[in-house]
Amino acid sequence: MTWDSKRMITEVAAGVFFLQGPASNWTIIRETRQPGSGKFFLVDTGYPGDREKLLESIAHCGLTLSDCLGVVVTHAHSDHIGSAKFLAEQGIPIYAHSLELPNLKREVSEQATLADFSWRILIPRVLGWLRHAVRAGGLADVAVAEPRELTEEVLRGLPGAPELVLTGAHTTGHLALYLPESELLLTGDVVVTGHPLSRWEGLQTLPKLFHHAPEGIAVGIQKLGKLDVQAVLPGHGPYMRVERDWNQRVQVADYWPYR
Numbered sequence: 001m002t003w004d005s006k007r008m009i010t011e012v013a014a015g016v017f018f019l020q021g022p023a024s025n026w027t028i029i030r031e032t033r034q035p036g037s038g039k040f041f042l043v044d045t046g047y048p049g050d051r052e053k054l055l056e057s058i059a060h061c062g063l064t065l066s067d068c069l070g071v072v073v074t075h076a077h078s079d080h081i082g083s084a085k086f087l088a089e090q091g092i093p094i095y096a097h098s099l100e101l102p103n104l105k106r107e108v109s110e111q112a113t114l115a116d117f118s119w120r121i122l123i124p125r126v127l128g129w130l131r132h133a134v135r136a137g138g139l140a141d142v143a144v145a146e147p148r149e150l151t152e153e154v155l156r157g158l159p160g161a162p163e164l165v166l167t168g169a170h171t172t173g174h175l176a177l178y179l180p181e182s183e184l185l186l187t188g189d190v191v192v193t194g195h196p197l198s199r200w201e202g203l204q205t206l207p208k209l210f211h212h213a214p215e216g217i218a219v220g221i222q223k224l225g226k227l228d229v230q231a232v233l234p235g236h237g238p239y240m241r242v243e244r245d246w247n248q249r250v251q252v253a254d255y256w257p258y259r
Ligand SMILES: [Zn+2]
Pocket: 024, 077, 079, 080, 189, 235, 236
């Protein structure tokens, strides 16, 4: 899979850069109120194998790692926290919802395993995706030793005045991040707009297999539907401008072979 940092970076609103990585996304949100400030924070970090791309994307935005205020993790799956440990080693705090901290430390694991795919790995599309996931470091040790809780106080100190919405379901402490000024919603993996395993385009859920508590997904989406949202920045697939009642148009993944 090729990746062109210039083509895959979109400034969705002033200072909000959405990065569509090879198989999962991250977002850079920079300070815009204080002219000349290069302070920023990251939401998610891609797969471990995306590290060069992550660093390249930060540089492409004219930013330097030493100005990174922290990483907000939507959830602790390896395709989202691939470089979190590396960034923590550079002294950058890694924040997640308090309920997600055990996942981040790998005291528990709420991620689908190869065994969960069972016979489905024989399907070429699934095999191709798994091969990419493994090559990108999907099975690497990505535990973060000392993650921090994303508190109200931390949120107040981040550019864009982000708000946290706990959705759970995908993992126990999965969060979405809402930027009220720009009305952007970073949905993590509760709502995506595409996935290598899906032939659908547009707002959709991931198949049940990917969720720790699939029965909670609809509740999470309902919660997000109460916000005024102009665009969705998902964990997988391109960003998407949305209209009112967008949450009612999220297709529930029921495609073969995940029925
Ligand atoms: Zn994901």
